[in-house]
Amino acid sequence: AQSVTQPDIHITVSEGASLELRCNYSYGATPYLFWYVQSPGQGLQLLLKYFSGDTLVQGIKGFEAEFKRSQSSFNLRKPSVHWSDAAEYFCAVGARNQFYFGTGTSLTVIP
């Protein structure tokens, strides 16, 4: 069965510091992978997605993610965090016309 694990429930970083949010998936075939961001009380916005090809994908708002097949991971990174990046982040796998979401990582940014 498909599953997505985000091992970090909550992360706190200082503004300007680098960020890495972890995502591990379980899926038998090559997955379609996504990262979404959610501000409080809002819907989800797509940050980036991976289907095939280059394993390092660039997204909006300065985010990038790297697909590592050997580790079944799709970690999200940003070199310098801004206060406006404080939000909930969700990793998702697309399979058989459905999405499977992780439980999310809440990001706090301190000045």
Place this chain on the structure above:
Amino acid sequence: DGGITQSPKYLFRKEGQNVTLSCEQNLNHDAMYWYRQDPGQGLRLIYYSQIVNDFQKGDIAEGYSVSREKKESFPLTVTSAQKNPTAFYLCASSIVASNNEQFFGPGTRLTVL
């Protein structure tokens, strides 16, 4: 502008009442989805539909019902049988394919009093 609208933003209901949440999209997407979001549990799929007049149960369909009479509309009814309906509900749509992203509406916060 193309997108997904959900109404109302906040909804209150008394215990034992049914309530219907609206979801409309003008993206011409065939697939639509309803998710429930609770703190610490991520998004859980309630129902989804890949074509008009057809829909499938998701992981937590008990106590919910849907209809898909039009391509652009996918209303969700929270029935009195739903034991714990207070939650944030998100509607999404997509092209029917695993590699296509889902587009989300702004959500409806339902509170049962």
